[in-house]
Amino acid sequence: MERARPLPSRRRLLKGAALTVVPYALLPEARAGADTHAVDHPLAEWQPATSANRTSANRPTSHPIDLVIIHVTQTSYRKTLGVFRSPGKQVSAHYVVRSRDGNIAQCVREADIAWHAGNWDYNTRSIGIEHEGWVDRPAYFTDVLYEQSARLTADICAKYAIPRDRAHIIAHYEVPGSDHTDPGPHWDWERYMRLVERAGQ
Numbered sequence: 594m595e596r597a598r599p600l601p602s603r604r605r606l607l608k609g610a611a612l613t614v615v616p617y618a619l620l621p622e623a624r625a626g627a628d629t630h631a632v633d634h635p636l637a638e639w640q641p642a643t644s645a646n647r648t649s650a651n652r653p654t655s656h657p658i659d660l661v662i663i664h665v666t667q668t669s670y671r672k673t674l675g676v677f678r679s680p681g682k683q684v685s686a687h688y689v690v691r692s693r694d695g696n697i698a699q700c701v702r703e704a705d706i707a708w709h710a711g712n713w714d715y716n717t718r719s720i721g722i723e724h725e726g727w728v729d730r731p732a733y734f735t736d737v738l739y740e741q742s743a744r745l746t747a748d749i750c751a752k753y754a755i756p757r758d759r760a761h762i763i764a765h766y767e768v769p770g771s772d773h774t775d776p777g778p779h780w781d782w783e784r785y786m787r788l789v790e791r792a793g794q
């Protein structure tokens with residue numbers, strides 16, 4: 594975590610207290626507020642999508658969040674971030690996970706609505722996670738990509754009390770009205786759900 598820590602004295606105070614385990618989200622500097630560099634997942638780096646490709650909201654107050662939607666990018670990690678930054682592309686996701694090292698980019702705040710499901714109702718209810726790769730190139734689905742994504746999904750499920758099951762962690766192709774096939778037949782759901790379960794314990 595390379596972000597500046599503006600309140601070292603409070604950090605020391607917290608560390609020195611008997612309660613040594615402080616949830617990241619409770620630390621004052623982790624609050625979103627006006628800080629555009631705030632991320633919702635401690636391992637993510639902030640790579641914002643343009644505001645032209647998302648809808649500002651105040652979830653989960655404005656819209657309950659009860660789904661995680663799994664995608665595959667069909668292009669590179671770098672190009673995906675470029676698309677999300679380009680006004681007029683009309684697409685974004687909350688997170689993008691890189692194939693080679695599992696690096697996680699956060700592009701849209703979880704409180705806001707990303708445009709990834711191709712279905713407005715599902716957009717309002719979900720967190721979208723893109724994975725670098727192609728549906729017909731399973732080599733992109735690396736161990737570290739599965740592991741980092743599963744940690745992220747487990748974190749989201751814990752935060753919003755989303756059940757860690759396939760009714761709530763779904764594929765893009767399972768969204769009603771979707772004409773997309775991602776994450777495709779090579780995405781190992783059994784393995785992924787096992788990792789999500791393990792990470793959530």
Ligand SMILES: [Zn+2]
Pocket residue numbers: 663664665709765773775
């Ligand atoms: Zn998709």
